[in-house]
Amino acid sequence: MQRELGVPFDYGAEERLREAGVRATKQRRALIMFLATTHQPQTVQQILDGVQPRIDQATIYRMLQILRDAGLVRQIDFYRGNLLYELSDPMLDHHHVVCKRCSRVEDFVGCDYEKIAETALKQVRGFAAIDSHSFELFGVCKECAQ
Amino acid sequence: MQRELGVPFDYGAEERLREAGVRATKQRRALIMFLATTHQPQTVQQILDGVQPRIDQATIYRMLQILRDAGLVRQIDFYRGNLLYELSDPMLDHHHVVCKRCSRVEDFVGCDYEKIAETALKQVRGFAAIDSHSFELFGVCKECAQ
DNA sequence: GTTCTTGCAAAGGATTTGCAACCCA
């Protein structure tokens, strides 16, 4: 992959935005670049503190809403009070393992939820279809376990 | 099951509280009775509106925290902005199917998450153990599907 | 040029906290 001198690498932000059919503003590119460089899902506060250049909080909330609807960003929740956001990866639908002590997150793939959904559909009387799911694992990371 | 005349059936609230090692106050018994009679997980607002006699909101938040720590109440989240609370059933670890349109909830059992947790543990480098999980299914109920 | 987006400031909600009175063990 090549990049022109003086042009900051933007992690395909512009392209992602165009493909999703939303305007590629400076702020949106900055947000996507930020989320692409952090390797942990981020809170709104972390985004606020970390994005360069600074973006207004109202804008961040509005962007997250729009980019979520557009399928570019995924919202996750570890029951810690704050929602987290990460870039969604359409190729690989991953889930998370969360350390209950330090909140460190690692990803994993291979939640074969269709089987469970099938089981569930047989049990519940009132449902026509199931089309999405959330699944998170909680435990203790090696560092915290010492 | 028998109940004495004049003594309102309390759904074992007193006993549950004692077993969990927390004080059995009037408010806590009322909360447990309320959650035992509703068959859908409740928001704080619903609890506030529904509990008899009335309980202060600060007290409700404090109780939910304490009863959660004590293992009597479970907090769940369907990404709709508000957390929900239900009595936890130590015998039967169930999960939920949620209608994305009307928010109706049904329970199901048989998420055999151990297998997935095992898969996950092999993939993630930094985790020592996994001991809990969250799992929710989202779909459309029959009524809303018509 | 028109429409969508942003920043600012203020509003709105949800949740938490300090403290005195109260209740359970």
Next chain:
DNA sequence: TGGGTTGCAAATCCTTTGCAAGAAC
């Protein structure tokens, strides 16, 4: 009785909204 709990009121925190200025297409 004594420490845990509650109710009230106020504070705090998170999120949303109105609107005028600015940026994208």
